[in-house]
Amino acid sequence: MASHLLTVRGISKSFPGVKALDAVQLQVASGNVHALLGENGAGKSTLLKILSGAQAADAGDIMFNGAVLSPADTPMQRQQKGIVTIYQEFNLLPGLSVAENMYIGREPLRHGLIDWPQLYANAKQVIQDLKIDLDPRAEVRALSVARQQMVEIAKAMTFQAKLIIMDEPTAALSGREVDQLLEIVRKLRSRGIAIIYVSHKLNEVKAICDHYTVYRDGRFVATGAMADVAVHDLVRQMVGRDVVGIKRQSSATIGEVLLRVEGVTRLKAVPGTSPTPLTDMSVHVHAGEIVGFAGLVGAGRTEIARVIFGADPCDSGTVRLRGHPISLRSPKDGIDAGIVLVPEDRKQQGCFLMHSIRQNMTLPSLGRLSKMRWFVDEAAETRMIEAYRRKLSIKMASDQVAIGTLSGGNQQKVLLARCMALNPKVLIVDEPTRGIDVGAKAEVHQVLFDMAAQGVAVIVISSELAEVMAVSDRIVTFKNGAITGSVPGSDASEEALMRLMALGADAQPVPQALAA
Template sequence: MGPEALSTAPPPAAQPDVDPIVEMSGISISFPGIKALDEVSFRLFPGEVHSLMGENGAGKSTLIKALTGVYSIDGGSISLDGHAVEFTSPAHAQRAGIATVYQEVNLVTNLSVAENIFLGREPRRLGLIDFRKMRTDAKRVLRTLNLDIDPSSLLSTHSIAVQQLVAIARAVDVRARVLVLDEPTSSLDQREVEELFGVIRRVRGQGVAVLFVSHFLDQVYEISDRITVLRNGRLVGEHPAAELPRLDLISAMIGKDLAALEALEEGTKREATERVDGGALVTATQVGRKGTIEPFDLEIHRGEVLGLAGLLGSGRTELVRLLAGADRHDQGEVRFDGNVVKLRSPREALDRGIAFASENRKTEGLIGDLSVRANIVLALQAARGWVRQIPRNQQDEIADRYIKALDIRPPNPNQLVRNLSGGNQQKVLLGRWLLLEPKLLILDEPTRGIDIGAKAQIQKLVATLAEEGLAVIFISAELEEVVRLSHQVGVLRDRRKVAQLTNDNLAVEDILEIIAAEAEKSP
């Protein structure tokens, strides 16, 4: 079944022998210059896991925000348990029994784990917050996720992965009838994903309806009972997961058949022999930072993609932060373009031609309340100084060039970045750094949480940049992606670089064996 067969919505899949707890009919939402949802219908039944699939910009997040009271709808209706509802806020939706965990962790990091779990519903005694009971109850909630962490510890002391699980623990404890999980596994390793799926199966068994959004196809098929596909703000179809082959799902999501998808990815497979070697650009000798990452050696050549592979917490991000000036190394020596450098800040790194796109684009990259244009020219303006403002016509020319080059959607330079999909936000961030014409581009999880079409576009861009002589460090939790793009692959574990592999027909299994072998040696 190709995309043409799915171009119009088929009859709904056979429903369970119960009434839907959520029914959204003919939902339409428009923003300036774009129709985000066009008469989309969606059903969610008690005791099922229902995945919402589609490319970035397909309307998934907009549909979720319409359900949870973030956005008001322009047309259509929403019913909960057979009764028409109009939620005016997420708190309103939560009181009605709909709990949501979004892709970006939205917690208060300067409060404790327990305070975050019970924020807004703290247990009280004699009118005062009962912190002892809060910690006890939080420990019970965390135990359901097999998390053994101190409820009194500050949330900021924990990794993004643990923070994500705390957000899920909070949602689970609300005892919702509907649990919405928007990319909940994007920061979790395999063990944590298995723990989360155990929780999802338990709440499903209790009759809770789970709306699940993920770009990891393996996870979708592992946990889902039903799948609804959106494309360009329209409903493509609703299917039992067991009756929707993966290739048909991908074709439905992107509107292209498998041959077109393979053509899009053609040319991104890298091998060491394909490198345009312009000589060593960066040489790190026994560089490290106490308590952060053990001393490592690393060499990056012009025209080379160096992939970094390892489990979450292995030290991938910690390593590149030293090279990007975000953290300072206290051991070893870094040479850039043949000269010893001591980078004290990302600004100093930028001045030398090192651009760093952090994995946390929300807090360390983009400014959501600024336009696409303003975000693209931001770094260039900072380099020029705020006194020497870039003329508006030049800003427009720059923005239009990168909107076209990177296929940013919608192609509107005035669009607020916070209203873009995750994949298009990532493209805006890439445009900002490419505008500075760096010598080394460091990309930390640039394709995390974005759809397969946008992912292929970014991969192709990385391959093209390397062919043009740019040095790229590429980090991804998806080992297949690292192998596809990289000429060399550095493997990390327990914040140590344990191997560097040349991509001579390198396979994912080769990397996994090294990680597993190192794990066996660890105490």
């Protein structure tokens, strides 16, 4: 292994009520893809923020490129030194072009004004050098998530990056897009650029990473060559125990058709949402049944879920609960009817990041936690929070801390608790385990099984086919805003689902009666 480009020694960091990092270490060499692994709450995100200059450590030091980094460095100063972080939530301005995002604040000038031809020429050169398909003049808001990821990488290269930190880089990508990203990672490695790769997708980590380091509960656990360790050993090091994946068994508790969606069509995009049109979508879910929605990015899975919840309108179609049509003009209508949604983007659409865990968990339930009609029964509220904290193993110092300080997995559990507390008839979870660790993933799956066992109709949307197959009684497939088929969970295979998800416009579609 080459000499270390980055050496982290004895880094500690505390927040009120919790020690996020306790004298951890990390060493990364140039031209090396190094996996940083651990459960949600292990301290990975805190270390990334310290490396990027967004936070200062309480103790320890960081050696980078032969020099000790100043704790007072700003994120811009760290970028100028060659440390660039690509967060799971991109730091891009959607209304600006690709080139403007790549050079924002550092645009080439001529006579005191931005030299636009030079700006676009510089951006084009970087993009061509990376051999990626991007138009420097394209507006970022019009790009797919995968292409926005490429913009972040191209932006990193404009800083002459020596170390690129990638936080869950494939969390929102489809299989083909993941392959494209990993190919770019290999190109960067071949140029001598070091990469810290944070991901909960261990098979992916095993395929792309050279070395690994594991943290658990804010402490260093192990490090080594990826070739010398098996995936199940990584899991054991991360969690401290063996984790056995659970698969949905055939349920005898499936009852009447609880939710029936018929003929949902929407030809025009809702402002601020995906432009995917919806065409004559019909689907049903029984009480006690878990139905998986499978499709490539932009297939219409999230769009139909938002219509069912009342978050987005449709041009035509009906939604029925126990045979009775319901009017859905807003999410409040959905909640009042007994339909709840855990959204795909928990930070943008689910959490009030600056507010407390308490407020985030109980807000929709305050009407049920009131006394004398006008006052919140704080004792009952506390009992509810504590019950769900134990049931879902939510790691938190106090229910008064901001939910934004929690790890992604614990934020997801708070949102699940919020929905469970409403005693829904229909539960829709969109990417329920995105960005959370293998231990928390098993816990979330068990929650879904328990909800179904109580007679709730559950819809699970996931980009991971393995997850859809593990939790679903039945799987409905989508392509370009239309339903292409339905497969019993016991009969599903990745190959069969991919065929249905990838049906071309000229292919004979599977009759929608299968789904409806």
